[in-house]
Amino acid sequence: MEQFEQIKKLLDNSQFYYIITTAMDGNYSYVNGNYARAFSHIDADMVGKPYYITMHPDDMKVCEQTAAKCFASPDRSFPATIRKHNGKGGYINTQWEYRAMFDEHGAPAGLFCLGYDITKYVAANEQLEVAISQIKHKNDMLEQIGWEQSHIIRKPLANIIGLVGILSKMDLDQNMTNICKMLLQSAAELDDAIYGIVQKTN
Numbered sequence: 001m002e003q004f005e006q007i008k009k010l011l012d013n014s015q016f017y018y019i020i021t022t023a024m025d026g027n028y029s030y031v032n033g034n035y036a037r038a039f040s041h042i043d044a045d046m047v048g049k050p051y052y053i054t055m056h057p058d059d060m061k062v063c064e065q066t067a068a069k070c071f072a073s074p075d076r077s078f079p080a081t082i083r084k085h086n087g088k089g090g091y092i093n094t095q096w097e098y099r100a101m102f103d104e105h106g107a108p109a110g111l112f113c114l115g116y117d118i119t120k121y122v123a124a125n126e127q128l129e130v131a132i133s134q135i136k137h138k139n140d141m142l143e144q145i146g147w148e149q150s151h152i153i154r155k156p157l158a159n160i161i162g163l164v165g166i167l168s169k170m171d172l173d174q175n176m177t178n179i180c181k182m183l184l185q186s187a188a189e190l191d192d193a194i195y196g197i198v199q200k201t202n
Contacts, residue, residue: 020035161187
């Protein structure tokens with residue numbers, strides 16, 4: 001218990017970390033200043049109140065499961081992500097480390113929990129996932145465009161080049177010969193342009 005008391009003193013006025021302890025009955029036995037300020041809209045004095053008054057009801061199961069792990073492995077800390085009421089009808093996301101506490105006789109005394117607000121991180125991560133999804137979608141579109149350019153558009157273009165080649169070998173007047181040459185040149189330029197697009201999409 002002594003090490004927990006030292007941490008409580010050290011971080012009692014932390015501007016970043018939340019520290020809480022709960023007794024075996026599930027009620028708060030201590031909250032540091034940062035936690036008290038952050039959730040004062042719920043209760044001005046949380047000591048003695050049930051631990052779940054600050055959290056999303058669906059996350060109570062997470063707390064129970066994490067607490068069970070702590071007492072099953074008393075030398076380890078276990079993480080938990082918990083949503084807390086923000087006082088505006090919504091929630092903030094918080095990340096915690098839980099550790100079981102024992103009294104001087106080795107009997108379970110409660111839980112020590114160290115946490116912090118990860119709302120901005122979660123929002124940034126969600127935005128990143130959306131951006132990655134959009135990039136993947138655009139890459140898929142580019143690959144599709146490249147495939148269509150290579151397999152769909154170049155096929156009729158190759159046919160045109162072939163037909164113009166046949167025409168150029170026929171007995172044509174000078175005017176038609178010049179037109180065939182221009183058609184071949186334009187078709188070759190278009191083929192090169194399509195090839196360049198395909199290479200970029202790859």
